[in-house]
Amino acid sequence: MSRAVVVVVAVLVALTGGVAPSSAQGVEKVDARGDASARLDISRVVYRNLPGRASARVVVPRLVRDGTTHLVLANPGSDWAYVALVRVADDGTLRTRFVRSSGGDVQRRSCRFTAAWDARANHVDISVPRRCLKGLRSTLYLQAATGLRQDYAPPARRLPQG
Numbered sequence: 001m002s003r004a005v006v007v008v009v010a011v012l013v014a015l016t017g018g019v020a021p022s023s024a025q026g027v028e029k030v031d032a033r034g035d036a037s038a039r040l041d042i043s044r045v046v047y048r049n050l051p052g053r054a055s056a057r058v059v060v061p062r063l064v065r066d067g068t069t070h071l072v073l074a075n076p077g078s079d080w081a082y083v084a085l086v087r088v089a090d091d092g093t094l095r096t097r098f099v100r101s102s103g104g105d106v107q108r109r110s111c112r113f114t115a116a117w118d119a120r121a122n123h124v125d126i127s128v129p130r131r132c133l134k135g136l137r138s139t140l141y142l143q144a145a146t147g148l149r150q151d152y153a154p155p156a157r158r159l160p161q162g
Helices: 003-016
Strands: 026-030 044-049 053-059 067-074 080-088 094-102 105-109 114-118 123-129 140-146 156-159
Touching: 026 156, 044 140, 044 156, 053 067, 053 140, 067 123, 080 114, 080 123, 094 114
Parallel strands: none
Antiparallel strands: 026 044, 044 053, 053 123, 067 080, 067 140, 080 094, 094 105, 114 123, 140 156
16 A cells, blocks of 8 residues: 555545545434534534443533533433433543433433543543443433533434444
8 A cells, every 4th residue: 555545545534534524334414503602613523432331522602621521321312221421520631421311210320431531632532341231222312411400402302322
């Protein structure tokens, strides 16, 4: 492979995050601007449904290192869901919690998922391993949100596993 081809492939991977926005394993959703306070206003989300994990990159242009972000993971049309919550503590560290929610009943579950909050790059990443998603099928409903007065991003209603 020529050096020029390697450089082009590397640039494409960097620009797309390794996944085309509408591929089976990932989809990008654009959210309306101005429907939440600036520090909570989601502009877009990239959802991914991979064999080993389900994830979201939540982009908030005026993101500050403060607040809460969460990712809902469910079977399409289901009345229950898992929710991965990420909160920035006063000392700047991230606090995570994983719950199962069903009709107002919320039960804490054990799950070691990863989260990264990057205010300089204006995004929050949440990635949940498949082993935590007992009872969910390979096609998922995913939705990200921010804050107490939440800005809900458009969901990926039926994202097949890639």
